[in-house]
Amino acid sequence: MNSGIDSEMDFNIITRVESHAVDLSKLGLPAIKEESDKEVQEQLEDVDDVERQTLSGERVSGIRASEQKKFKFDGTSKSRKLMKSSKKVQFDKKSTQKHEQVPYERHYEDLWGAITRNIGKGFMLGYGGKVSVNVLFQLLNFIRGRKVNLDRRVVLQTARDYGVFFGLLLGINNGIMYQTRERWGKYGDKSKLNRYRGYLAGFLAGISLLWVPKESRKPIIIFAHVRALELQYRMAARRGYVPCFEDADTLLMSLASASMIHSWLFSPSSLDPSYVKFLSIQVPVPLPIVDALARMQAGLPIDIVALNKIRAEMKVPLLTIDPLGYDKLPPGEIVHPGQTFLRFFTVSFLSGVKKALPVYLPVFTLPVLLFYPLSLVKAPVKTLSRTLSGVLRSTVFLALYCATGVSTITLLRQFGVTYTNLGRFAHISPAIAGFMSGLATLIEKKSRRIELALYVLGKAIEGRTLQLSRAGMLPNFEGADILVFMGSLSVIMHAYVRHANMLRPSYHSVLCRFFDADNRHVFIKSNDPAEKGEHNTGTDKS
Structure with missing residues (x-):
């Protein structure tokens, strides 16, 4: 994990940090809040392209929060919706006497300032973020009773690499957006170069991943890739190219689970080892039985010795059959000997609850303790009830997910889906089991379903890509x-610049803190000499 970048950064970071610290104190950005699916859907109803007006000062979405109190918008209070050009902003009388709207003002002195300032800011965020994540992992290990290593090298490993990565990512992207705004922005939407500046900035900024160690790149790539696919689908659905329907997130979860569980049974080496280990712990049956299930569906001999050790612990009769004679036994004799299918499913579910509870307890409690400790003092009952509700809901989901996967394969064998009857078509049973397991996501909150689906989709894509690559079917x-x-980053940045409503509010809120966009370059200029210094400096939100 300790990949080296020997050359140190020399971008006058101290000066840039001091300047940016002043800007941060003026931002007053709201906290990221989780919105309901209904609110997200309302934002997606009006998804026409935001009309890019010339830099004449008509756009007001870049006005900082502290100035929004000094004017009023016409219409309803849904200020999150972007206003169309036909709707004009009306200032009250007091506000118009004190302020006048001015055209675009620069955030930076020049291109070099835009690049170096963002590199310095990104380096600090990337470095500090990686250190915080490493410390958090050690804290989770402590909570789960595992070995804790607080060695300085462990805490700081790859932190510098991630700092350089994120610094270059911001510097290249925001530098290109700054430079092209003046050159191409004057042509408006008539210029294709102006319309696709986000593509160009995101694509070139992706080169920064070279500074991340190779063994650490895959999670970042998969995270960006699946969210780019989500955005592409949303934009295609907006144009009517693909259908858009309710519970599409659950369908995606089922399809992704079908591929992932198939890979887990028949080609576990194609998945991330840590994820395979996680599934092996959560599955409600011992691993020798899981291996026997995969071998039976593939028509391969099973390990009788390993199975008999498990059966001895369960105090059931040992197997005396040939390693290929498993189809002569009752359908559930290998997986749940001495138990009916219903009893096996119930026991598997209860066992899964015990295993899943330690997984989700820190996931829901740590954010409250670290980021919202005052909520425990101001509203302890409400905070604890919401936290425990989330823990129980996710625990039931994971337990039901794993129990359904194993039980479905056993049930399908009872209906004749075996290698003896279907040959290689018996491989379909893990895919069907995965699809049924994905339906368990209906237990989760609507806002969490798409994240679960995208997470599993990333694992499914990872497994299939490696399998196809090994088979020589992919370059x-x-x-x-x-x-x-x-x-992937080019798609995300294009959506952020041109189709902001396609992004989910939580992601858009995060991107707004770091990345540049056109609708943040119009400010209110004060005519009051006492305030002129404050309003003319602008705020660096890119």
């Missing part, structure tokens, strides 16, 4: 992972 060349990340 495998140096730098392919970088190209995938560059393409």
Whole structure:
């Protein structure tokens, strides 16, 4: 994990940090809040392209929060919806006497300032973020009773690499947006170069992934890739190219689970080892039985010795059959000997609850303790009830997910879905089991379903890609992972710049804290000499 970048950064970070600290004190950005699916859907109803007006001062979405109290908008109070050009902003009388709207003002002195300032800011955020994550992992290990290593090298490992990565990411993207705004922005939407500046900035900024160690790139690439796919689907659905329907997130979860569980049973080496270990712990049956299930569906001999050790612990009769004679036994004799299917499913579910509870307890409690400790003092009952509700809901989901997967394969064998009857078509049973397991996501909150689906989709894509690459069906060349990340980031940045309503509110709120966009370059200029110094400096939110 300790990949080296020997050359130190020399971008006058101290000066840039001091200047940015002043800006941060003026931002007053609201906290990210989780919105209901109904609110998200309302934002997606009006999804026409935001009309890019010339830099004449008509856009007001870039006005900082402290100035929004000094004017009023016409219409309803839904201020999150972007206003169309036909709707004009009306200032009250007192406000118009004191302020006048002015055209675009620069955030930076020049291109070099835009690049170096964002590199310095990104380096600090990337470095500090990686250190915080490493410390958090050690804290989770402590809570779960595992070995804790607080060695300085462990806490700081790869932190510098991530700092350089995020610094270059911000510097390249925001630098290109700054430079092209003046050159291409004057042509408006008539210029294709102006319309697709986000694509260009995101694509070139993806080169920064080269500074991340190779063994750490895959999670970043998969995270960006699946969210780029989500945005592409949303934009295609807006144009009517693909259907858009209720519970599409659950369908995606089922399809992704079908592929992932199939890979887990028949090609576990294609998945991330940590994820395979997680599934092996959560599955409600011992691993020798899981291996026997996969071998039976593939028509391969099973390990009688390993199964008999498990059966001896369960105090059931040992197997005396040939390793290929499993189809002569009753359908559930290998997986749940001495138990009916219903009893096996119930026991598996209860066992899964015990295993899943330690997983989700820190996931829901740590954020409250670290980021919202005052809520425990101001509203302890409400905070604890919401936290425990989330823990129980997610625990039941994971337990039901795992129990359904194993039980469905056993049930399908009772209906004749075996290698003896279907040959290689018996491989379909893990896919069907995964699809049924994905339906368990209906237990989760609507706002969490898409995140679960995208997470499992990332694992499914990872497994299938590696399998196809091993089979020689996909080109495998140096730098392919970088190209995938560059393409994914270009889609995300284009959506952020041109189709902001396609982004979910939580992600859009995060991107607004770091990345540049056109609708943040119009400010209110004060005519009051006492306030002129404050309003003319602008705020660096890019």
